[in-house]
Amino acid sequence: MEALKLETTVSMFAAQLSELTDIHDVxxxxxxxxxxxxxxxxxxxxxxxxxxxxxxxxxKHFDLASDEVLVEYTDVASRVQTIKPEKKGSALLNTIETSWVLGDGERIAMTICNTRCWKDVHGNHNSDHV
Structure with a gap:
């Protein structure tokens, strides 16, 4: 049996979230x-x-513009997570999708988690939440 391939359609992201029910009406x-x-x-x-x-x-709590995505930021030391809208271009660098809306034959990213990657003095790859 062939595995189902789900494609990410980032351009539909804001439109999909705009169709969600407001938190006060859920x-x-x-x-x-x-x-x-x-x-x-x-x-x-x-x-x-x-x-x-x-x-x-x-x-949803608010609508997003067509060029925005929700990005999760984590301050591990303070134990605080913040999700805020960011412009798609810069927000998608070093990110991991963490929640999705599953439609018919498609997967739409709902939230992405921002990460920072670097190599230490020994050349080991490291990453952290920003």
Whole structure:
């Protein structure tokens, strides 16, 4: 069986997030969600991915411009995470996609995590959240 190939469509990013429901209008998790979540869990378990992927409640707090993405910044020392909109060009350097909207045959990045990479004096590759 051939693996399903999912393509990232970054140009649809802002449009997809604009279609999400505002956080104030999102219905909280309820009994009608549990069967669906159990099936998602079973699929993750079947593929050995329970420790890699999870589920989030899709929502938005504000609209993004068509040239913006949400970028997560982590201050490890202060134990603070901040997510803010950034322009696509510079924001996509040294980033890792961390959450997605899964549509029919497509994968749309919802949040990316900004990382910094460098080599130490011994030539070892290191990375850190910025």
């Amino acid at each position: 219905e909280p998790l309820n009994d009608s969600d549990y069967n669906c979540l159990a099936e998602v869990r079973d699929v993750l378990k079947k593929h050995g991915r329970q420790e890699r992927f999870g589920v989030t409640l899709l929502h």
